[in-house]
Amino acid sequence: MTATPGPPPALEIAGLKKSFGKAEIIRGVDLSIGAGERHAVIGPNGAGKSTLFNLITGRFPPSSGAIRLHGHDISGKAPFEINRMGLSRSFQITNIFPRMTVFENVRCSLLWAQGYRYSFWHMVNRSRDLNEGAEDILEQINLTERRDLPAGVLSYAEQRALEIGITIAGGANVIMLDEPTAGMSHSETDYIVNLIEKVTENKTLVMVEHDMGVVFGLADRISVLVYGEIIATGRPEEVRSNPKVQEAYLGAALEAEH
Amino acid sequence: MTEPDQKHTPPPARTPVRARPAPVTLANALPWILGGLFLLAMPFIFQSNSAITIMNQMAITIIFALSYNMLLGQGGMLSFGHAVYMGVGGFLCVHIMNWGDVFALMPLPVLPVFGGVFGMGLALIVGSFSTRKAGTIFAMISLGVGELIAACSVIIVAFFGGEEGISGDRTYGLPFFGVEFLHQIEVYYLTAFWLMLSALLMFLFSRTPIGRMANAVRDNPERAEFLGYSARWVRFYSFVAAGFFAGIAGGLFAINYEILTEENLNLATSGQILLVTFLGGVGFFFGPILGAILFTLLQTVLSLQTEIWQLYVGVLFLATVMYFPGGLAGVLMMHALPLRLGQAGLLVGPYIRTLVPAVVCALGAASAMEILFHLRHAALGESEMTLFWITFDSHAPLPLAIAAVAAVAGFWLARRSAPAMAEAWHKASTPHGGAA
Ligand SMILES: Nc1ncnc2c1ncn2[C@@H]1O[C@H](COP(=O)(O)OP(=O)(O)OP(=O)(O)O)[C@@H](O)[C@H]1O
Ligand SMILES: [Mg+2]
Numbered sequence: 001m002t003a004t005p006g007p008p009p010a011l012e013i014a015g016l017k018k019s020f021g022k023a024e025i026i027r028g029v030d031l032s033i034g035a036g037e038r039h040a041v042i043g044p045n046g047a048g049k050s051t052l053f054n055l056i057t058g059r060f061p062p063s064s065g066a067i068r069l070h071g072h073d074i075s076g077k078a079p080f081e082i083n084r085m086g087l088s089r090s091f092q093i094t095n096i097f098p099r100m101t102v103f104e105n106v107r108c109s110l111l112w113a114q115g116y117r118y119s120f121w122h123m124v125n126r127s128r129d130l131n132e133g134a135e136d137i138l139e140q141i142n143l144t145e146r147r148d149l150p151a152g153v154l155s156y157a158e159q160r161a162l163e164i165g166i167t168i169a170g171g172a173n174v175i176m177l178d179e180p181t182a183g184m185s186h187s188e189t190d191y192i193v194n195l196i197e198k199v200t201e202n203k204t205l206v207m208v209e210h211d212m213g214v215v216f217g218l219a220d221r222i223s224v225l226v227y228g229e230i231i232a233t234g235r236p237e238e239v240r241s242n243p244k245v246q247e248a249y250l251g252a253a254l255e256a257e258h
Numbered sequence: 259m260t261e262p263d264q265k266h267t268p269p270p271a272r273t274p275v276r277a278r279p280a281p282v283t284l285a286n287a288l289p290w291i292l293g294g295l296f297l298l299a300m301p302f303i304f305q306s307n308s309a310i311t312i313m314n315q316m317a318i319t320i321i322f323a324l325s326y327n328m329l330l331g332q333g334g335m336l337s338f339g340h341a342v343y344m345g346v347g348g349f350l351c352v353h354i355m356n357w358g359d360v361f362a363l364m365p366l367p368v369l370p371v372f373g374g375v376f377g378m379g380l381a382l383i384v385g386s387f388s389t390r391k392a393g394t395i396f397a398m399i400s401l402g403v404g405e406l407i408a409a410c411s412v413i414i415v416a417f418f419g420g421e422e423g424i425s426g427d428r429t430y431g432l433p434f435f436g437v438e439f440l441h442q443i444e445v446y447y448l449t450a451f452w453l454m455l456s457a458l459l460m461f462l463f464s465r466t467p468i469g470r471m472a473n474a475v476r477d478n479p480e481r482a483e484f485l486g487y488s489a490r491w492v493r494f495y496s497f498v499a500a501g502f503f504a505g506i507a508g509g510l511f512a513i514n515y516e517i518l519t520e521e522n523l524n525l526a527t528s529g530q531i532l533l534v535t536f537l538g539g540v541g542f543f544f545g546p547i548l549g550a551i552l553f554t555l556l557q558t559v560l561s562l563q564t565e566i567w568q569l570y571v572g573v574l575f576l577a578t579v580m581y582f583p584g585g586l587a588g589v590l591m592m593h594a595l596p597l598r599l600g601q602a603g604l605l606v607g608p609y610i611r612t613l614v615p616a617v618v619c620a621l622g623a624a625s626a627m628e629i630l631f632h633l634r635h636a637a638l639g640e641s642e643m644t645l646f647w648i649t650f651d652s653h654a655p656l657p658l659a660i661a662a663v664a665a666v667a668g669f670w671l672a673r674r675s676a677p678a679m680a681e682a683w684h685k686a687s688t689p690h691g692g693a694a
Contacts, residue, residue, distance in 0.1 A: 057484065079483040089484060097477035108474045110484030116467035118495055123465050170485065 009203040010035040010174050011056065016065030018048075018055055022084030025051050029065070030171035033221075035173075040215045044249050049208040052090055053178050054223065056206075057089045058082045061144040069174065084112065088172035092179045092208070094159045096166060098152030104144050105151050105162060106169050107134040113170030133169070140195060141165040148218035156189050164192065168199045175200055176205040181214060193218060215239070224249055260670030278442045278636055288457060297450040301443055305467035309516075310442045317453040317556040318510045323546035325503035326461050330532070331540030332464055335389070338395045338528055339404025340504060344521025346380050346407070346506025347373030349418060349552040355426030365434040366447050375639045377505020381498045389493035392479060394637030396493075402523050411520040423519030427510070433609070449510050456503050463499055534577050548586045550558025566631055570624065596686035608682040611675040619668025621646075625661035 018026040027046045033039045039114040039184050040074050041049050054060045056067055058079040067075040074082050091179055097105050107124060115124055124130060138144045141161040146154060151162055164180055182188040182197060193214055196205070209215050215222060223233040226248045239245055300313055322344055329335040351373045355361050388399040398514045411418035418424070428445075429438050437444050463469045471611045474482045479489035512518060521527060531552075538549020554570070562568040596602040622634050625645055632652040643652040650657045 059480075078488065079480075080488045083484055083486045091481075095478065095481045097474050097481065099477050101472050104470065104473070108470055108482075109485050111467045116469050118471075118487075118491060118493065120463060120466045120468045120499070122467055123462065124467060124470055125465060166481075168486070178417050181459065 006067065008059040008068060009033055010037070011206065012066075012071075013056070014066045014068075015102040016055060016067065017063045018060065019063050024063075025228050026055065026062075029225075029228075029230055031223060031233065033204060033206060033232060035070075035204055036216055037206070038200065038203060038220045040219035041206065041208045041221045042210070042212075042215055042222060042249065043227055047225045048228045049225055050178055053089060053206075053208065055178055056082075057087065057176060060128065083170075083172070083199060086172050087174040087176065088167050089169055089176040090163050090178055091178060092105055093181065094156075096159060096162055099150055101148050102151050102154065102162060103134055103147040105212050106137045106165050107131070109166040109169035110137075113172070114183075137165045137169045140199070141190045142191070157184055160189075161185060161192065164179055164195070172203075175208070177205070177207050177209075179210060181209065181211055189214065192233040263309045271532050281293075290454075292456075294454055297454065300450075301446055302597055303560055305556075307442050310446050312447055312558045314442075314449045314510075314514050314604050315558065316551055317449045318360050318507050318514065318545050319531075319534060319550035319554050321453055321456045321537065322504060322531055323534050324457060324543075325500045325507065326531045326535045327540055327543075327546045328460060328463070328472075328500040328503070330477065330535055331351035331542075331545070332469065333392075333472040333493055335392055335493060335497065336532075337400040338397055338402040338525065338532070339402075339407075340531055341525075341527035342404050342407045342510040342523045343377035343501040343504035344511065345518065345527075347377035348423065348512040348518045348522055349508075350376040350505075351509040351519050352424050352426040352516070353403060353417070355428060355430065355512070355516070356424070358430065364431055365430055366431040366439050366513060367434055367451065369428075369431070369513060370452055370506045373509025373512065374502045374505040377508060378498055378502035381501020381504075384503070385497035389497050390490050392475075392489075392493060400528075401525070408520060408524040409562075411523065417442030417490065417527075418520065419518075421520065423522075425516055426692040428513050428516055441454055449514065452510055452581055455478060457547070458505050460499075460503055462542060466501045468492065468495050533571070537575060537578055537585055539587030539589075541584050542587040542591060545585050545587030545692070548590075550588065564628060568626065569627065593681075596683075599686070601686040604686040608675065608679040611680045612672050615668040615671035615675070617668070619665050619672055621669055622664030622666075624663045624664060626658060629661060634691075 007191065011029040011031070013029055016026055016029040017024065041052065043049055051060070055062045055075075056073070058077050058081070061076045061172060065075065066073060069082065069085055069087055072085065074087075087241060097108065100108070107130060110130055111117075111124075112126075114130055114133070116124075116130075135144070135147075138147055141164060143154075143158060143161060143165065146158060152160065154162065160180070160183065164177065167177065168175060177196065181192055189211065196207075197218065205218075207218070209218075219236060221229045221234060222229050222236055222239045224239060224242075224245050225231075231248060232242045232245050234242070289520055303652060304310070304313065322340075325343075326337070328341050329337050329340065347370075351369050353370060354372055384399075384403050388396055407569070414517055419582065425474070429440055431439070439445055439448065449606030464472075466502065471487050472495075474485075475489045475492045482492065500549050508518075508522070513524065532551045534549045535546045536551060537548070550567075551602055556567060556574075560570065564570075578641070591601060593605075596605060627651050628645055629643070636643070636652065641651050641653045642649060645657075675685060
């Protein structure tokens with residue numbers, strides 16, 4: 001594989017392990033996600049899906065193993081360094097800026113991506129790209145009406161939408177979403193899935209999702225994480241018919257769907 | 259930098275969106291124009307030298323408090339040692355005043371810049387390690403550094419002048435268009451100029467990318483890191499900027515008082531600016547301005563009336579922390595919504611029914627306090643005292659009893675009408691709450 005010429009995979013993970021104290025939560029994960037692929041990570045509660053996300057995005061340093069983003073080693077790098085390389089993520093537990101307005105939340109997510117860095121010589125009000133970009137995102141996540149409210153007072157579903165807005169605002173080319181539709185109603189889920197589909201066009205998407213309808217509708221490939229190990233990776237129909245997966249997870253999950 | 263830069267490609271063109279007005283509008287500039295006119299006019303309204311001295315002190319405190327709020331309100335950094343940056347800036351400026359050859363070539367209005375740069379330099383050094391973390395660690399480091407520099411003032415005598423401090427003479431500077439700053443009023447306009455400039459710059463700072471990110475890091479440092487920003491460096495830049503403006507305030511202090519002592523950088527002064535800022539309100543840019551005005555008035559006017567003024571300031575601070583955490587600015591801005599809804603009228607009645615007894619309670623309690631203080635501290639045989647233009651015998655039981663009754667009755671009445679007040683607030687802040 002590594003000998004083939006051409007662009008490196010968007011994300012490549014090899015021998016990744018993570019222990020918290022004595023407990024080994026990620027127990028040797030290998031995974032390669034190609035550029036432009038939509039990849040879903042599924043698995044039972046407590047399998048380590050969020051932990052895997054946290055390792056990739058720099059929230060925790062791995063205990064061992066390698067993580068490469070577009071061929072560059074990112075293991076052990078700080079979240080902001082990884083983000084600057086074009087990877088953006090959302091959180092399972094809503095993680096926004098509660099005292100700032102909804103609009104400010106989104107505008108702040110655009111700043112680094114638009115190249116403002118630590119500038120103290122630009123006025124944020126005066127940049128067309130910045131403000132129109134933020135309005136555009138607000139429009140997409142249906143929060144234009146709420147733009148001047150403190151984000152902390154939004155409803156749960158609205159905060160989830162904002163969470164996604166913040167994640168996609170910067171236009172990163174690898175987007176990782178941790179249970180984006182958790183706690184959303186049917187119609188909200190449909191809307192968000194549509195949005196995700198739209199904004200991740202030609203981008204790499206990695207998502208954790210419990211809603212199998214969403215997973216099988218959206219993903220090009222699926223990995224099943226059980227107890228810190230990937231027991232299967234493949235196209236949706238392969239994963240669906242894999243007996244190991246049936247046994248460990250999907251049987252129960254698909255039943256719950258119906 | 260070999261990092262791939264795909265993130266910086268512009269997003270694809272989308273359907274038209276509402277354009278945001280970007281230019282400076284009159285509505286934006288109006289508060290600043292009014293503020294400037296106000297500063298110009300003040301000396302014509304309050305002409306006495308002592309009034310001008312008070313206004314100068316106010317202006318310096320405003321700059322200092324605004325700079326403090328860059329940390330506390332904007333950046334979420336609780337500092338117990340901010341006086342250090344003002345202090346060192348001030349000390350440096352006095353040294354420059356005493357450096358005859360150089361000072362003779364320097365117009366006085368330029369001097370605060372050096373205070374600012376020096377304050378910034380120190381903030382650069384301290385910030386490089388203190389801003390790694392916010393919260394308790396930052397607070398503790400600020401306390402430690404504050405203590406350290408205050409201790410240095412008796413060790414590094416050449417710079418801090420030991421216990422007497424150091425003094426200079428501002429009038430040795432190069433005359434500025436013929437002005438030698440012999441008169442208070444000239445110093446007033448110099449100070450007012452720097453007040454306008456510093457306040458405007460600090461306001462603009464809050465509108466820059468780094469200023470916005472300071473808010474983001476205050477709210478949620480972890481999330482900010484996933485947007486490409488190092489929370490630590492965001493805090494660092496705010497910290498350095500705050501050090502600069504504190505140093506400007508220090509330079510103005512040096513010009514006004516021509517002396518700096520250990521008191522200018524000790525923990526008491528640092529604690530005081532925290533109090534001033536919180537009293538005014540950390541949630542709005544103009545909050546610290548109100549706090550500085552109120553505090554300076556209490557400090558200068560109230561302190562002439564009573565020896566126990568600090569007790570009242572303490573009670574006021576406690577009441578603010580407990581009941582109005584948004585400070586004065588927060589209380590004022592609470593009225594914005596009822597006003598916008600045209601329902602502020604609903605508040606008038608309940609306000610009167612609550613505030614009048616509350617004021618009676620406060621005056622009663624204060625009177626009782628004053629009488630007790632007089633009892634304990636007046637010279638032997640001196641039992642006559644004057645309170646609210648009434649002269650009476652502080653040793654007689656009746657005045658104390660009246661004061662106590664007023665306090666208790668006022669408290670009881672205010673408590674009784676408080677629920678109605680809360681309900682009126684709710685009604686006034688709800689759309690159509692007052693209709694029908
Ligand atoms: N910071 C941490 N310290 C210690 N243990 C942790 C930490 N983070 C996660 N864990 C543990 O790791 C295990 C996996 O957690 P993780 O959140 O990754 O699961 P998950 O697959 O995302 O589950 P869910 O579907 O419920 O979100 C859990 O047992 C959890 O308690
Ligand atoms: Mg999880």
